[in-house]
Structures are given as C-alpha cells and as structure tokens.
Amino acid sequence: MxxxxxxxxxxxxxxxxxxxxxxxxxxxxxxxxxxxxxxxxxxxxxxxxxxxxxxxxxxxxxxxxxxxxxxxxxxxxxxxxxxxxxxxxxxxxAPCPNFGPCSGCQWQHIDYDHQLELKRRIVSDSFSFYSTLSDINICSTVPAPSQFEYRNHARFTVRFGGQMGFSNRITRRFVRIDQCMLMEPEINKVLEGLQDKVSETTNLSVRVGANTGDRLIQPTLHAPEVPFLSGQKWYTENLKGRTFRVASPSFFQVNTPQSETLIDLVSEHLALTKEQILVDAYAGVGTFAAILASSVKKVFAIEESASAVSDAASALSDVENLEFLLGKTEKVLGEIDDDIDALILDPPRIGCHADTLKAVIDSRPLRVAYVSCDPSSLARDLDILVKGNYRVMNVQPVDMFPQTYHVECVASLSISS
The missing domain is CATH 2.40.50.140 (Nucleic acid-binding proteins)
Structure with missing residues (x-):
C-alpha cells in the first residue's frame, strides 16, 4: 500500500x-x-x-x-x-498521524523522488571529505518497490501497563502507536492483538517472513489474554528461491524485496565464474554466500555470530561448496590460504576494522563488493582501499528504508593494474 x-x-x-x-x-x-x-x-x-x-x-x-x-x-x-x-x-x-511525535520516520513530509535525490546527496557529501574519492561515480538511488509496509522487523517499547509504541528521539517521550505505516501488515496485526496486553516486558521484538508468513515474537509472553504464540527461537524467510533460517539475535535486512536488489547488484559487479573463490565477509545467515555459491568453485562465509552460523548450518546444508568460518572478519580473512578472486564486505554500521582492510589489501581479490548502511564509514574505508591499490568503479545507493534518511550503498571495486 x-x-x-x-x-x-x-x-x-x-x-x-x-x-x-x-x-x-x-x-x-x-x-x-x-x-x-x-x-x-x-x-x-x-x-x-x-x-x-x-x-x-x-x-x-x-x-x-x-x-x-x-x-x-x-x-x-x-x-x-x-x-x-x-x-x-x-x-x-505526511500520511501518518504519528509523524513528528513518533520521530521513527524523518522524511514522510518529503516527496519520494526528492527523498531519493537527498539520499544520493548524503552519500556524495560523505565522500567529499576525501580527495581520493572526488571523481567517483555515485549513481541515482534505486527506489524501493514499496514506500510503505516494507519493514519485516519491529522493536516496540512497552510502557504504562502494556501500551506499545516508540520513544521520540528528541524528547525521549513515549508515543503510543496503534499502527505503523512502515511495517509489514502482519506486524500491524500483531501490534493490534497485543496492544495493552504485554505489561510483563518493557520491549518487544516482532519479525515476520515477508515471503513465508513465518513470525517470531520475543520475549516469551505468558499473559493468558495474549492471542499469539511467542518465544520462537527462529523464523524462516525466502530470498531468490532459497529459504533461510533467522534466529532472534541474527541479522537480516529489514526490507525483503530490496535485499534481493542488493544480491543482484553484488552479483552483477563480481561477474563470478565457476573457477573462482568467493569470500562473503560479515556473512550473517549466509544470504549472499548461499545464493551466489552456484556461480563459483568455493565460498567461504565469515561470521562472528554463533546464532547466525547455526542458522546457516541448519538451512544451507545442501550447499556443498559453502564453508562457514566462525570468527571476527579482521582475524579470519587473512588466515584463508586459498587465493581469493572475489570478496563481499557487508559490515555493521561502524564499517570495517582496520585489520580487515589490511587483509583485503594483502590478499588482493580482483573484485570487491562493499555493502554499507552508513555513507560516512563507507567513505572512510574506501579511502583506505583506494590508497591500497583499489579503484572504485561506482557507488550505487539503494533505498532500503523509505520515509527515513537511512541509505544502503553497494560500492564496486576492482584491483588496479
């Protein structure tokens, strides 16, 4: 909608x-x-x-x-x-009656085409601090297929005897929310059913599989009037025809359709072949690694979250050329003995550890796809990689989070001759 x-x-x-x-x-x-x-x-x-x-x-x-x-x-x-x-x-x-007091959305009052341009501008401004990035091609932002009802994960604050909502980021005041226009419809059904019934907790997480209908509600709720099962350890989601298991602590992108867009962009840049070795660093539950495994000889997926690796082991056992390595990327990447042909970096918001970037430069993969949710840390890391003999071919902003200022980017790099 x-x-x-x-x-x-x-x-x-x-x-x-x-x-x-x-x-x-x-x-x-x-x-x-x-x-x-x-x-x-x-x-x-x-x-x-x-x-x-x-x-x-x-x-x-x-x-x-x-x-x-x-x-x-x-x-x-x-x-x-x-x-x-x-x-x-x-x-x-702004179509939402809670816009402003809620503050979860920052840009509902801006027409969508201009939101896309502003996101591109945010990326460009972040890069302007580095002379090494002055000539980089920053593409137009890829729009989201849905401007509302796209989030598959909600974290609600619970106050005042079971009221569910969010806290205003300026005033820190609680705002009751009976429907969030960014959430998948299934999450709003849960919100409606649980409103005023969850006084036993102060926070509630709801995750849904947009393509599977699965649901995860944490923590476990014991009140007899709660109309939903809760306390699930994991749920499933389907991307590109493959089913993934996602535990409560595991990371998974909040916009399912745009997650597939990221996979397409990464695949297009890496141009993988059956003779190549691919490394998926900060792999999460293995979405990139599993979907791209059929295109290469071998995939190493590095992930420090034990829950995410357990999810992958349960759901991806049929991918014979995929090997998960449990540990921090900055410690594991440099220990891979095989020659790395292609590398995916998808770090958290703070970006890559300095030792990770050193390992990238030392291992010299021919192509790197850097997926980032923070333009500032992306610019900082790209500056280091460019100084380490990499060339940034382009940066593609992707709108994973309509109505907010957040922007995802896929930076395409290749080794300089």
Whole structure:
C-alpha cells in the first residue's frame, strides 16, 4: 500500500510538536533551513550556532520549537518544525498521524523522488571529505518497490501497563502507536492483538517472513489474554528461491524485496565464474554466500555470530561448496590460504576494522563488493582501499528504508593494474 499524498498548502500549521498540548515555557524561532545534516534533519543557524531541525526541507523558512537538553554529558540544542512559512515545492502531507511525535520516520513530509535525490546527496557529501574519492561515480538511488509496509522487523517499547509504541528521539517521550505505516501488515496485526496486553516486558521484538508468513515474537509472553504464540527461537524467510533460517539475535535486512536488489547488484559487479573463490565477509545467515555459491568453485562465509552460523548450518546444508568460518572478519580473512578472486564486505554500521582492510589489501581479490548502511564509514574505508591499490568503479545507493534518511550503498571495486 502506498497511501495517497497531497501537497501541503503554504503556511499550514503542522502537528509535529510532541509537547504541543503541554502548558510549559516554550521557545520558538524562525529559521532558514540549510542542507541535510546528522540523522536526516536540516541544519539551521540559531543564535550563531548550527542546530538540527526535525521536519523541514532544505531551503524552507519555518517556525521551530527549540529544545534544550543534556545528552551524554553535553548540552544540546535542537529544533522541531511547528509551522512552515515558506514551504519547499517538495513538501507533501505526511500520511501518518504519528509523524513528528513518533520521530521513527524523518522524511514522510518529503516527496519520494526528492527523498531519493537527498539520499544520493548524503552519500556524495560523505565522500567529499576525501580527495581520493572526488571523481567517483555515485549513481541515482534505486527506489524501493514499496514506500510503505516494507519493514519485516519491529522493536516496540512497552510502557504504562502494556501500551506499545516508540520513544521520540528528541524528547525521549513515549508515543503510543496503534499502527505503523512502515511495517509489514502482519506486524500491524500483531501490534493490534497485543496492544495493552504485554505489561510483563518493557520491549518487544516482532519479525515476520515477508515471503513465508513465518513470525517470531520475543520475549516469551505468558499473559493468558495474549492471542499469539511467542518465544520462537527462529523464523524462516525466502530470498531468490532459497529459504533461510533467522534466529532472534541474527541479522537480516529489514526490507525483503530490496535485499534481493542488493544480491543482484553484488552479483552483477563480481561477474563470478565457476573457477573462482568467493569470500562473503560479515556473512550473517549466509544470504549472499548461499545464493551466489552456484556461480563459483568455493565460498567461504565469515561470521562472528554463533546464532547466525547455526542458522546457516541448519538451512544451507545442501550447499556443498559453502564453508562457514566462525570468527571476527579482521582475524579470519587473512588466515584463508586459498587465493581469493572475489570478496563481499557487508559490515555493521561502524564499517570495517582496520585489520580487515589490511587483509583485503594483502590478499588482493580482483573484485570487491562493499555493502554499507552508513555513507560516512563507507567513505572512510574506501579511502583506505583506494590508497591500497583499489579503484572504485561506482557507488550505487539503494533505498532500503523509505520515509527515513537511512541509505544502503553497494560500492564496486576492482584491483588496479
């Protein structure tokens, strides 16, 4: 479902302020919004200081409520748009009634084509700090097939005797959510059935298989009025015709259709042949490794999560040329004796360990596909690889997370002659 979205009229008063009904001392400022900054917010000058402003679009003139608080032992000032004085042509009506108070989505008020362009700009801005990356081709962002109802995993906060919702990232205030427009419909069914019934926990995780209908709810719920089975150790999901087992602690991409897009992009770049050795580093439950195994002679999949390796051992036992190596990539990659022809790097948000990058440079695979969910750590690591005799052929942003500032990238590298 992609809800209809209409343009917002000029000066429309926006209900973004999560404290708008509180009788307290409020501080407001009229601000001209600059570029997208940290956490997808706009940057604006407030009394000579750059602050982040939620709910705006670059170039707009807005009235914002100012928040002053302490976080990690330092004073922070931020803003939240409450009135748009000069709207951007890219502004639309946010379809979700919880947009703003919830803060889980940052960009529902921006038309989708412009979201894609802003994500490309975020990647470009991250690369601009490195002279080695100045000439890299950053492609247009691959759009998601669904702008809503795409998330297969939800982590709910539980407060006030069983109410489920999220915490606002600025105010830290709890916001009850009866339906989340980003979640797969099956997750919203669970939310509806469990709302006000889960007072025994403070957090609840719900994961579903978009292509299998499987469901995982953690932790185990004991209340007699709970209408769903819970406490499952794992669920299954299907990608590219292959079924994977995913345990509660194991990583799996939250957007199932776009996960297949990533696999296609990686496969296209690596151009694998039956004579080659492939290494899938930070392999998770083995999605890349298992699906690409039929294209190569041998696959080594490196993963430090024991639960993920156990998932792979149970679900992928028929892939005879796939070998899982349990351990940290920075320790295991350099110990592989075979000559590596192709390498997949799919690290967590912090990027690759320095020893991992050294092992890549030392082992000299002909082609590398680097999958990243953080443009800043990607740029840092690519700078090191370029200095280590690699060439970045292109970077392809992929929209795994519509309505948010998050962007996935696939960077294609080859060894320099």
């Amino acid at each position: 992609n809800p209809s979205i209409s343009k917002v009229s000029k000066n429309r008063y926006m209900s973004l302020d999560p404290l708008r009904n509180k009788d307290d001392n409020r501080e407001y400022a009229d601000l001209r919004l600059g570029d997208i900054g940290e956490l997808g917010d706009c940057v604006a000058d407030f009394d000579g200081e750059d602050i982040s402003v939620f709910g705006g679009i670059p170039g707009e003139l807005v009235r914002a409520r100012i928040y002053r608080y302490r976080r990690r032992k330092r004073s922070v000032i931020s803003g939240m748009v409450c009135q748009v004085i000069e709207p951007s042509p890219h502004r639309v009506e």
